[in-house]
Amino acid sequence: MSATELDRALHASVMKREAVKEAKSREERMRHEDEVKLGFGATEMSVAELKKVIDSDRRMYYRTLDLNDKLYIHYKGWRDIQNLEGWTGLKALYAECNAFDKIQGLQMCKNLRSLFLQENCIRKIEGLEGCTELWNLNLSSNYIERIENLKHCTKLNTLIIAKNKLGFGGVDDLVELESMDISSLDIQDNKISDPDVVPEVLSRMPDLRCLYMKGNPCSKRVPNYRKSLTVYCPHLTYLDDRPVFEE
Numbered sequence: 001m002s003a004t005e006l007d008r009a010l011h012a013s014v015m016k017r018e019a020v021k022e023a024k025s026r027e028e029r030m031r032h033e034d035e036v037k038l039g040f041g042a043t044e045m046s047v048a049e050l051k052k053v054i055d056s057d058r059r060m061y062y063r064t065l066d067l068n069d070k071l072y073i074h075y076k077g078w079r080d081i082q083n084l085e086g087w088t089g090l091k092a093l094y095a096e097c098n099a100f101d102k103i104q105g106l107q108m109c110k111n112l113r114s115l116f117l118q119e120n121c122i123r124k125i126e127g128l129e130g131c132t133e134l135w136n137l138n139l140s141s142n143y144i145e146r147i148e149n150l151k152h153c154t155k156l157n158t159l160i161i162a163k164n165k166l167g168f169g170g171v172d173d174l175v176e177l178e179s180m181d182i183s184s185l186d187i188q189d190n191k192i193s194d195p196d197v198v199p200e201v202l203s204r205m206p207d208l209r210c211l212y213m214k215g216n217p218c219s220k221r222v223p224n225y226r227k228s229l230t231v232y233c234p235h236l237t238y239l240d241d242r243p244v245f246e247e
Helices: 003-039 047-056 175-179 225-232
Strands: 070-072 092-094 114-116 136-138 158-160 184-186 210-212
Parallel strands (some): 070 092, 092 114, 114 136, 158 184
16 A cells, blocks of 8 residues: 555544544534423423413313413423413413513513512513503512613512622612502612612602612611611511511
């Protein structure tokens, strides 16, 4: 065998080994992608998937969609809130622990009173313009940086938005709370560092009765934290897991 033939044979052998390695690598990538899809978004929130939810518990759900006042779609791995147009009677939606990155698809859920969207991937409060009856909203453990677009939710009583990214923009991230009649507010474990949030926002919430604010940098910067909060918010009855007693 000549040197040229030997080089060609060696090259062919190398290319064959590389092809085998590439095929194996491609197979591993595809398997990994399939595993990811199984964990997040393996199925869409389709009409067919919602029908499976209904069929899973005939004692809880009606086949006529608008007769249902509650819907449990937690731990589904779904990415988009959709196909709820027929659920016009819905009052409580349990949609926690999915992969939702946007609040949407709730235009026809005008009777919604409780919405649970904790532990998702939401970055912005939006899509709630038609939910004027909303009473209880849980958005904890997401990636929200600002409280906004809640002015249409005039009946909102409880807002749970702990473990997000509020505070990087200063007091402006929470200023919309001033115009709301919220009674129970959970903003603990955020990034709120400006102590002015107490006099400039919280003190201007006359209906505030229950407040969770621990775990924020500002809680260590407010002098006499607990006493100051009760002075600025005289109607508080509960602060950070402890009742407020009249002195």
